[in-house]
Amino acid sequence: MLSKKSSIFQSLLLLAGIVFLTNCANRGSGPQGGPKDTLPPIVMSCEPANGATQVTSSVIEILFDEFVVLDNPINNITISPPQKKFPNFKTNGKKLRITFEDTLKANTTYSIDFGNSIADNNEKNVLKGYNYTFSTGDKIDSLQISGIVLDAKTLMPKENITVGIHSDLSDSAMLKMPFIRIAKTNKNGEFTVRNVADGNYKLYALKDPSNMGYYQPVGADIAFYDSIITPQMHLHAKVDTLWKDSLKTSHDSLLVNTFVEYYPKDILLKSFVENALPKQFLKKNVRTSDKSFQFVFNCAVDSLPQIQLINDSLTANDWYIQEPILRADSLVYWITDSAIYTRDTLKIALSYLKTDSLWQLEQTTDTLTMVTRKKGIVRKKNKEEEEKPVFLTFTHNINKALEVYDTLQLTFNEPIRTFSRDSIHLFTVKDTIETPIDFNVLFNDSVCARIAYLYYAKEFGERYQLRIDSAAFTSIYDKVNTAFNKPFSVKSLESYGNIYIKFTTIPEHAVVELIANNKDESVVSVSPIIDGEAYFEDIAPGTYWVRFYIDANQNQKWDTGDLLQHQQPETMYYYPKELSVRANWDIEETWDYPSIPPTKQRIITK
Numbered sequence: 001m002l003s004k005k006s007s008i009f010q011s012l013l014l015l016a017g018i019v020f021l022t023n024c025a026n027r028g029s030g031p032q033g034g035p036k037d038t039l040p041p042i043v044m045s046c047e048p049a050n051g052a053t054q055v056t057s058s059v060i061e062i063l064f065d066e067f068v069v070l071d072n073p074i075n076n077i078t079i080s081p082p083q084k085k086f087p088n089f090k091t092n093g094k095k096l097r098i099t100f101e102d103t104l105k106a107n108t109t110y111s112i113d114f115g116n117s118i119a120d121n122n123e124k125n126v127l128k129g130y131n132y133t134f135s136t137g138d139k140i141d142s143l144q145i146s147g148i149v150l151d152a153k154t155l156m157p158k159e160n161i162t163v164g165i166h167s168d169l170s171d172s173a174m175l176k177m178p179f180i181r182i183a184k185t186n187k188n189g190e191f192t193v194r195n196v197a198d199g200n201y202k203l204y205a206l207k208d209p210s211n212m213g214y215y216q217p218v219g220a221d222i223a224f225y226d227s228i229i230t231p232q233m234h235l236h237a238k239v240d241t242l243w244k245d246s247l248k249t250s251h252d253s254l255l256v257n258t259f260v261e262y263y264p265k266d267i268l269l270k271s272f273v274e275n276a277l278p279k280q281f282l283k284k285n286v287r288t289s290d291k292s293f294q295f296v297f298n299c300a301v302d303s304l305p306q307i308q309l310i311n312d313s314l315t316a317n318d319w320y321i322q323e324p325i326l327r328a329d330s331l332v333y334w335i336t337d338s339a340i341y342t343r344d345t346l347k348i349a350l351s352y353l354k355t356d357s358l359w360q361l362e363q364t365t366d367t368l369t370m371v372t373r374k375k376g377i378v379r380k381k382n383k384e385e386e387e388k389p390v391f392l393t394f395t396h397n398i399n400k401a402l403e404v405y406d407t408l409q410l411t412f413n414e415p416i417r418t419f420s421r422d423s424i425h426l427f428t429v430k431d432t433i434e435t436p437i438d439f440n441v442l443f444n445d446s447v448c449a450r451i452a453y454l455y456y457a458k459e460f461g462e463r464y465q466l467r468i469d470s471a472a473f474t475s476i477y478d479k480v481n482t483a484f485n486k487p488f489s490v491k492s493l494e495s496y497g498n499i500y501i502k503f504t505t506i507p508e509h510a511v512v513e514l515i516a517n518n519k520d521e522s523v524v525s526v527s528p529i530i531d532g533e534a535y536f537e538d539i540a541p542g543t544y545w546v547r548f549y550i551d552a553n554q555n556q557k558w559d560t561g562d563l564l565q566h567q568q569p570e571t572m573y574y575y576p577k578e579l580s581v582r583a584n585w586d587i588e589e590t591w592d593y594p595s596i597p598p599t600k601q602r603i604i605t606k
Contacts, residue, residue: 040127041068041120048134055134058100067093067121076117080181107137109195143196143231147267148189148599149205152569155602157189158271162208165193165201171563174204174215201229205269222563223269232263272560272569279355287370291341292334300328305352324445334415346370392479398488404538408454414475416449423472429463461492497581499536501546504592506532510548517543539581546575574601
């Protein structure tokens with residue numbers, strides 16, 4: 001039998017055990033594992049060592065202080081000189097193993113720029129800007145070339161574009177061989193080509209989506225520096241004084257600090273796309289209706305194709321008319337012969353220019369079968385439906401309040417053969433009184449007219465009424481329109497703002513443009529410079545940029561560059577402020593454009 005004292009002791013032990021187990025089960029109490037890890041991985045060692053010379057091994061191992069992962073090495077890691085076969089990157093716990101697939105070149109400095117690809121496994125803290133370098137020779141080449149790449153037309157930074165050097169100083173080297181050293185631009189367009197040997201070089205920037213390493217002049221971004229570059233390293237000294245007292249009345253000694261600067265360090269490259277012909281081919285053909293068909297090419301066509309009906313007595317091209325080209329890559333035709341457009345199927349021989357394997361245009365002929373598309377289940381029409389007339393229809397751009405620069409536009413579903421000018425009426429409306437006004441009607445084409453424009457003298461804030469009688473327009477298929485009646489107005493003068501730009505230095509052959517502040521940055525208006533000032537008047541409220549380019553050949557358009565002709569694109573300047581136009585408000589700005597570097601012109605300021 002247990003004594004009373006022993007029983008009390010056992011009860012206390014039991015109670016302590018319950019309390020202990022309860023605290024263990026409660027995750028909200030006690031230590032929580034410390035603060036969150038916010039530090040990137042640390043390199044502990046490398047084999048061979050970073051900066052090693054006389055390296056013969058094609059395998060590199062880097063040890064970190066924690067488990068690491070690698071993000072998309074092919075796109076995020078830059079290896080110089082570039083490799084034909086991208087090395088194999090493999091992580092295993094805290095170790096990263098790199099195996100070169102290409103044979104290492106003798107007496108060559110290799111560098112691996114990891115960018116932001118290395119992160120720890122748990123928190124994904126990124127080790128930014130880590131570089132590993134080694135040499136197969138007895139020294140590490142250490143010169144550098146730095147700068148920035150901007151788009152030549154928009155002056156926006158070009159991110160993730162390859163910048164490289166050639167020791168072959170002819171521009172044709174870009175077409176036949178890869179760079180000898182490369183770098184990638186960051187989000188600000190900045191680059192540094194590292195580990196460059198003594199010598200003379202040509203510098204280029206290249207958007208290389210195929211990773212070929214050299215220039216293929218078909219739709220690719222390219223930039224080149226006009227001058228030959230000879231990179232240099234300068235050793236600078238900075239002298240600091242060590243004072244004996246806080247009042248700096250007596251100095252103890254002079255401290256000399258040295259640092260290295262690499263030149264050139266402020267290269268500006270302007271990237272452009274040459275006006276090289278893209279590959280031309282027929283993308284699709286479609287019978288858009290029983291009376292029309294369409295050919296869509298992958299790019300604008302320089303010459304019209306030849307169309308021939310197969311096994312048909314109609315050999316001349318008098319059975320169709322061509323619609324004016326609204327899209328450079330699309331050709332629309334309307335069949336004028338009822339014996340042909342009543343057929344469900346057309347067999348056509350289409351002769352056109354097509355790009356061959358050598359990137360030359362050659363004449364080719366395709367045999368096409370085009371069938372009228374029938375939507376849904378075709379139900380037989382009853383007698384009443386067959387007798388019901390089918391009218392000519394049109395769309396228009398008439399809103400309740402038109403901009404003062406808008407032109408009235410009617411777009412018909414079929415080409416127009418005739419129209420009656422007397423059946424179209426335009427009035428100004430004051431109170432309830434309509435007053436006829438004069439106007440002109442012009443069509444977009446004399447043979448295949450589908451768009452009618454109405455021109456009249458607009459007045460700010462005026463109310464109008466457009467009235468079109470029935471049968472005013474007749475299509476080539478003898479369809480007529482129904483009556484149309486539409487009121488509208490033109491916005492008041494107070495609805496618009498004006499922009500006036502005064503130039504401190506008047507540029508020669510300048511074309512000044514107002515562009516919309518949106519993705520496509522479309523040109524809203526163009527102004528000459530008169531007495532040192534550009535005017536943009538009656539501008540709808542919104543945000544805009546003002547820019548101008550030097551029209552060197554005076555053809556009234558911005559021209560891109562040409563690598564082999566060593567021709568840079570025409571110089572573009574941006575006023576370095578967004579301009580917010582308000583209704584009934586004038587903006588007056590002074591532009592000292594020579595004092596603003598290109599890298600500062602697209603910095604958004606109000």
